[in-house]
Amino acid sequence: MLQSYLSEIGRSSKSYCEHMARTQPTLSDIVVTLVEMGFNVETLPSYAKRSQRMVITAPPVTNQPMTPKALSAGQSKQHPPHIPSHFPEFPDPHTYIKTPTYREPVSDYQTLREKVASQRRDVERALTRFMAKTGETQSLFKDDINTFPLIAARPFSIPYLNALLPSELEMQQMEETDSSEQEEQTDTETLSMHMHADDSGAEKENMSVLQQSSALQAGRNGEENVIDNPYLRPVKKPKPRRKK
Structure with missing residues (x-):
């Protein structure tokens, strides 16, 4: 009952205060509220001067822990006029103010x-x-x-197989040499077709020259394309010895 009585006093006084275009209720608003609730206001002075009145002292003020200056960043914001002074202070500005930062990319x-x-x-x-x-x-x-x-090392059934197989780079070089040899063969075939239309004597001479040049080029390409790997070189058969 006491809680409902006090809440009704606060609600009614707030409504009278807002009706008069004010934010904080005054003593007149509370008196009007008590009169409307049927309370005799004239008995309040005699009740306050009674002999058995108990006085509630103010709560002891505890020393609030002070934050050291090394940990405080910036100046704390003061309370606006509509916030009472007993409310806690605002935190440091960097905790609720957004300050975007961009770091330059490292290019060293x-x-x-x-x-x-x-x-x-x-x-x-x-x-x-x-x-x-x-x-x-x-x-x-x-x-x-x-x-x-x-x-743990995993043993292979054929451990020397990786050494015998050519690498990707060697395979690519071999494919390039094969393609270049095929292009040279097609060039020689086209030249021979054109030379057949000329005289027979000139044709024989030119064909012999072309064959010699192609043989020289093939020999040079063969020398250049020799793989420098003892496992990948062509097999050399031993010469048969003659019996004396």
């Missing part, structure tokens, strides 16, 4: 190379750790397996 060659190298090292380290955790591992110490794990 040395720093970029160091960053790429560190990223590559981190990726390799993470991959090796992942392979060591998920796959089979070997250890240098028989007693403790988890001390220094190593990735």
Whole structure:
């Protein structure tokens, strides 16, 4: 009942205050509210001067923790007039004011190379750790397996096969040489077709010259296209020895 009585006094006084175009209720608004609620206002002075009146003292003021100057950034905003002074102060401006910042991209060659190298090292380290955790591992110490794990080597059935197979670069060079030889053959065929229309003597001489030049070019191309790999060189058959 006391709570409902006090809430009704506050609501009615606020309505009378707003009716008079004010924001804070005054004593006259509260008196009018009490009269409307049927309370005898003249009994208030005698009730306040009673002998058994209890006085409620103000609550003790506790020392609020002061933030050091090193942690405070900027000046805190003061309360506007419509906010009471006992409300807490505003926080630092940087906590609620948006200040976008843009960092310039790093264009130094040395720093970029160091960053790429560190990223590559981190990726390799993470991959090796992942392979060591998920796959089979070997250890240098028989007693403790988890001390220094190593990735287990997978043996191949034909270990020398990778050394015998040509690499991608060598395959590309071989394809380029094959295509160039095919183009030279087509050129020689077209030239021979044109030369057949001329005299027979000149044709024989020109054909012999062309054959010699093509043989020389083929020999040079063969010398240039020799793969510098002992496993990929053509097989040389030994000469048969003559019996004495």
